[in-house]
Amino acid sequence: xxxxxxxxxxxxxxxxxxxxxxxxxxxxxxxxxxxxxxxxxxxxxxxxxxxxxxxxxxxxxxxxxxxxxxxxxxxxxxxxxxxxxxxxxxxxxxxxxxxxxxxxxxxxxxxxxxxxxxxxxxxxxxxxxxxxxxxxxxxxxxxxxxxxxxxxxxxxxxxxxxxxxxxxxxxxxxxxxxxxxxxxxxxxxxxxxxxxxxxxxxxxxxxxxxxxxxxxxxxxxxxxxxxxxxxxxxxxxxxxxxxxxxxxxxxxxxxxxxxxxxxxxxxxxxxxxxxxxxxxxxxxxxxxxxxxxxxxxxxxxxxxxxxxxxxxxxxxxxxxxxxxxxxxxxxxxxxxxxxxxxxxxxxxxxxxxxxxxxxxxxxxxxxxxxxxxxxxxxxxxxxxxxxxxxxxxxxxxxxxxxxxxxxxx
Numbered sequence: 001x002x003x004x005x006x007x008x009x010x011x012x013x014x015x016x017x018x019x020x021x022x023x024x025x026x027x028x029x030x031x032x033x034x035x036x037x038x039x040x041x042x043x044x045x046x047x048x049x050x051x052x053x054x055x056x057x058x059x060x061x062x063x064x065x066x067x068x069x070x071x072x073x074x075x076x077x078x079x080x081x082x083x084x085x086x087x088x089x090x091x092x093x094x095x096x097x098x099x100x101x102x103x104x105x106x107x108x109x110x111x112x113x114x115x116x117x118x119x120x121x122x123x124x125x126x127x128x129x130x131x132x133x134x135x136x137x138x139x140x141x142x143x144x145x146x147x148x149x150x151x152x153x154x155x156x157x158x159x160x161x162x163x164x165x166x167x168x169x170x171x172x173x174x175x176x177x178x179x180x181x182x183x184x185x186x187x188x189x190x191x192x193x194x195x196x197x198x199x200x201x202x203x204x205x206x207x208x209x210x211x212x213x214x215x216x217x218x219x220x221x222x223x224x225x226x227x228x229x230x231x232x233x234x235x236x237x238x239x240x241x242x243x244x245x246x247x248x249x250x251x252x253x254x255x256x257x258x259x260x261x262x263x264x265x266x267x268x269x270x271x272x273x274x275x276x277x278x279x280x281x282x283x284x285x286x287x288x289x290x291x292x293x294x295x296x297x298x299x300x301x302x303x304x305x306x307x308x309x310x311x312x313x314x315x316x317x318x319x320x321x322x323x324x325x326x327x328x329x330x331x332x333x334x335x336x337x338x339x340x341x342x343x344x345x346x347x348x349x350x351x352x353x354x355x356x357x358x359x360x361x362x363x364x365x366x367x368x369x370x371x372x373x374x375x376x377x378x379x380x381x382x383x384x385x386x387x388x389x390x391x392x393x394x395x396x397x398x399x400x401x402x403x404x405x406x407x408x409x
Contacts, residue, residue, distance in 0.1 A: 020190045021132075022141070026148020027183045028084070028125035031091060031118050033149060034179050035060060036238050037156035037260060041253040042169035043242040044373075049169070050104040054372060056111045057239055058365035063115030064122075065358025072123045072351025079195045080124040080131070080347075084187045087120025092180025099173035114176075121183065123354055126335055127346040131194040135340030139283055143274045143332035150268035150328065154261050161257030196344060214342055214349050222401035223337035224353040226287060226393045228360045230330040233294070233386025235361040236368055236379060237263070237320060243373035249313045259317055266321035270328015283333035284398045290329035291387075291394035297322030298387030301380055311376035316383075323387060330390065 036057060039046075046053040075083045094117055098110035125145070129138045163171045214220055245251040245259055270290070277286035301319030305311040338353040339346045364382070371378040 018141075022144050022148060024186055024191055025125050025129070025142070025145025026152060027186055028121040029145055030149045030152035031121045031179070031183060032064075033153035033264075034156050034176060035114060035118055037153050037264075038160040038163075038175060039169070039172040040157055040238060040242045040260060041161040041246075041257050042164045042172050044246050044253075045164055045169045046107070047373075050107060052369070052372070053104070053107075054239065054365065054369035055108045056104075058362050058369070059108050060111040060115035060118075061235070061358045061365065062362040063112040064119050065355045065362070067116035067119035068123045068351035068354040068358070070351075071120045072127065072347040072349075072354075074347075075120075075124050075127055075195065076345055076347035079193045080128050081187070081191060081193045083120050084124045084191065085184065087117050087124070088180055088184035088187055090114075090117035091121065092177045092184060095173050095176035095180055099170045099177070110173075117180075119351075119354070123347060123350045126339060126350040126354075128194045129336065130339045130343055130346035130350075131196060135336055136278070136282070138340070139332050139336035140275055140278055142336050143271045143278070146328070146332050147268055147271040150264050150271055153267065154264035157257040157260035157264075161253045164253055195347075210345050210348060211352070214345065214352055217341050218401040219341055220338050220349060220353065222393065222397040223334045224356050225397050226330055226390070227334040227338065227353055227357045229386060229389035229393050230294075230327050230334065231357050232360050232364045233323060233383060233390065234327055236364050236382035236386065239365050239368055240372055240379045240382075244316075244376045244379050245313065247373040248376050251313075262317060263320055263324045266324035267328045270325040271332065272328075273325065274329040274332050277329065282402075283337055284402045287330055287333050287394040287398060290326040291391045292326075293322045294326035294330075294387040294390045297326070298384035302384045305377070305380050311380050313376075316376065316380065319383060323383060326387075326390060330394075 043053050046056070071083055071087070091114060094110050094114040098107060098114070101107045101110060126142075129142050129145075132138075133141055159175060160172050163175060241260060242256055245256040246253065251259065270293075273290075274286060277289065297319040300322070301311070301315045304315035304319075308315075335350075335353075339349040342349040368378055368382065
């Protein structure tokens, strides 16, 4: 990959270029788990000081989803780099602002603005993969970037737990701001424009037709459904895990952080397994196998809960880790697959799939919010329902989409 392809190399070889690009992907895509996982151990402290913090997470996700609809097409028209630089700067500033708020209202406002900024980072990262690589190779590259995301997600809850234990929940937002500054510096130093030169002259005239074409794509719909099923399952865990493990199961913040870290390790293993699967079969066959892990995880924690008369923390940890392994395969396949058929409109395709995913996560969050800290059953139920959805998409929708695409071609 040359410098002109998206990474500023300064005369270094292609291998170093790609390594820098993988780091870039990890930083940009990692902005999402950092924004959620790092402050999860702080949720009970925020609740005690300001009130129910559910909207600080669901608001972040909803703003993240809507902003993609604007920023994705903007990045198609004006380029990824300017959108990325503005997004990284806004991510850092809104994070620092969140550290100084004294009411829940202003914390929600900061989180919504941060979600909008985060949309720039994630949608441009996903679109840039399609700019630079064909779909199959892009899935492999994206899985490497998501391995880096997993490492970020692994460190985030531990960092958050230590920060809350030794400082306060305010300090977690300072850490988020520092992350935004690092991402800005990396984009500024190493990323040059990757957007294709071929851009419609009258973008407004073709905007509606392009959107309809994307939405009608059978693979786009199938892979977006996979993203919705797998991410909503994860989101329910992220939203409720701090309350379930700290309030219901009486874990310490550090023990909760270690539990979240175990989930991240399982996710990282899934991304490595994804690359192994892709070396021998296509993404459609890869998710068929990974869905088995999700089903086993959801059924295991549910049957254990019914057999014991109540959800058991050890069984929930094991089951969630199995689902996380599946997530490590489903995410790179889904993200690359949703934009694979639209090389000239990768930003729009990434935005539409991301928007659908975040709206679904927001709805799930609203359904989960009333039960936070009361019982572990809603988390168990969300896992078994989510794993069933993953299986349906992997075993029914994705094969049908590939069969339809083959017939159409």
